[in-house]
Amino acid sequence: MNSDVSLAKRPLRADAQRNYDRILEVALEVFTQSGIQASLDDIACQAGVGPGTLYRHFPNRECLLAAALDESWRGLARTSDDLMTATDAGRALRSWLIEISHHMGVYGGLPDSVAKAFSDDQSPLAPRCSLLGKSTSGLLARAQDAGAVRQDVTADDLLTIANSLAWATDKNGSSQDDVARLLDIFLAGLR
Amino acid sequence: MNSDVSLAKRPLRADAQRNYDRILEVALEVFTQSGIQASLDDIACQAGVGPGTLYRHFPNRECLLAAALDESWRGLARTSDDLMTATDAGRALRSWLIEISHHMGVYGGLPDSVAKAFSDDQSPLAPRCSLLGKSTSGLLARAQDAGAVRQDVTADDLLTIANSLAWATDKNGSSQDDVARLLDIFLAGLR
DNA sequence: TGACAAAGCGGAGACACTCTCCGTATATTC
DNA sequence: GAATATACGGAGAGTGTCTCCGCTTTGTCA
Numbered sequence: 001m002n003s004d005v006s007l008a009k010r011p012l013r014a015d016a017q018r019n020y021d022r023i024l025e026v027a028l029e030v031f032t033q034s035g036i037q038a039s040l041d042d043i044a045c046q047a048g049v050g051p052g053t054l055y056r057h058f059p060n061r062e063c064l065l066a067a068a069l070d071e072s073w074r075g076l077a078r079t080s081d082d083l084m085t086a087t088d089a090g091r092a093l094r095s096w097l098i099e100i101s102h103h104m105g106v107y108g109g110l111p112d113s114v115a116k117a118f119s120d121d122q123s124p125l126a127p128r129c130s131l132l133g134k135s136t137s138g139l140l141a142r143a144q145d146a147g148a149v150r151q152d153v154t155a156d157d158l159l160t161i162a163n164s165l166a167w168a169t170d171k172n173g174s175s176q177d178d179v180a181r182l183l184d185i186f187l188a189g190l191r
Numbered sequence: 192m193n194s195d196v197s198l199a200k201r202p203l204r205a206d207a208q209r210n211y212d213r214i215l216e217v218a219l220e221v222f223t224q225s226g227i228q229a230s231l232d233d234i235a236c237q238a239g240v241g242p243g244t245l246y247r248h249f250p251n252r253e254c255l256l257a258a259a260l261d262e263s264w265r266g267l268a269r270t271s272d273d274l275m276t277a278t279d280a281g282r283a284l285r286s287w288l289i290e291i292s293h294h295m296g297v298y299g300g301l302p303d304s305v306a307k308a309f310s311d312d313q314s315p316l317a318p319r320c321s322l323l324g325k326s327t328s329g330l331l332a333r334a335q336d337a338g339a340v341r342q343d344v345t346a347d348d349l350l351t352i353a354n355s356l357a358w359a360t361d362k363n364g365s366s367q368d369d370v371a372r373l374l375d376i377f378l379a380g381l382r
Numbered sequence: 383t384g385a386c387a388a389a390g391c392g393g394a395g396a397c398a399c400t401c402t403c404c405g406t407a408t409a410t411t412c
Numbered sequence: 413g414a415a416t417a418t419a420c421g422g423a424g425a426g427t428g429t430c431t432c433c434g435c436t437t438t439g440t441c442a
Binding site for chain 2: 388389390391392393
């Protein structure tokens with residue numbers, strides 16, 4: 001059952017590892033600059049490899065994106081751990097939602113992929129998303145226990161809102177302040 | 192009002208008009224079924240015309256989309272007129288926002304185009320969007336006068352939210368009820 | 383009614399992008 | 413320094429957008 005990662009799976013050949021790293025590095029740059037719809041062939045070219053090499057390492061755009069997000073999302077996980085110990089659970093939840101919205105804005109078009117991943121277990125992003133869900137559930141529960149948020153709200157609701165607002169900023173180029181403002185209106189409605 | 196048709200601009204030749212109508216008819220069907228990202232060449236083919244003919248009448252996807260939305264959005268305008276005379280201004284605003292969200296769901300992917308159009312005056316959808324803005328402003332003002340909504344909220348805020356929620360439903364396939372629920376939370380925060 | 387210009391048609395094809403296949407090259411192992 | 417597993421990369425198939433231009437149809441006017 002645990003065949004996929006643990007056993008076998010010898011390390012990549014040196015040249016393959018080099019290419020893998022280089023592709024990821026370029027992808028990060030290109031996604032940041034042009035959004036996640038950038039041409040993959042172009043990324044391969046900029047990384048100095050052929051398209052075949054890119055697709056061998058990352059069979060599709062989602063896989064590359066998942067890898068490109070990993071570091072950033074690890075930071076998000078650490079943030080959630082920190083917030084779980086904050087004294088004001090209500091404010092902690094607010095900070096968390098703003099944090100998520102910001103992270104969804106690192107690459108243009110990211111909220112789209114994340115939304116898809118939320119409702120598709122097969123997506124390479126799905127495991128990351130479910131971690132996000134767990135963190136949100138934890139922070140929400142604390143806020144609800146503290147009486148800062150009413151009981152009939154789910155973590156999915158909050159993620160939907162945070163992602164939707166990130167999407168809106170992404171699309172019409174409004175500022176992070178606007179996100180926070182709309183989020184605050186929403187949070188006011190949650191009491 | 193009807194300036195685009197009345198002066199100069201002689202009427203289309205009979206065959207051209209026939210094709211125009213047919214393309215629009217097919218586009219409506221295909222957009223409804225497959226979303227606005229459907230292949231335009233495919234629409235042309237289904238309409239029994241060559242791609243050249245489609246692109247002559249509708250130079251790009253946005254133009255075709257704008258035409259395909261016209262009738263539906265005229266209905267939206269009538270709804271807003273009705274709501275302007277409703278006695279409960281707060282509830283009227285709520286109905287209006289729900290109505291907008293629903294209309295954004297007629298074609299998969301529509302919220303994306305609408306969001307782009309909101310921040311791009313050149314978009315063929317822009318005039319329609321600004322009408323939407325006017326209606327929303329009117330209904331918002333009434334709700335604010337009635338004390339149902341606080342003063343520091345703008346029509347843009349409301350449109351952003353309505354469209355974002357429509358986008359979220361579109362993406363993760365949640366129900367219209369979910370939209371209404373999230374919208375209600377938001378509206379609760381507006382008081 | 384028939385001829386002529388204007389209007390319109392449609393499909394070939396340029397261009398862009400995704401993704402695969404497979405002959406060739408390189409790293410690793412013994 | 414082979415032998416073998418591993419990886420490379422580019423040609424090209426498939427799909428989609430959009431344009432160009434030679435040919436066809438329509439409307440008009442004598």
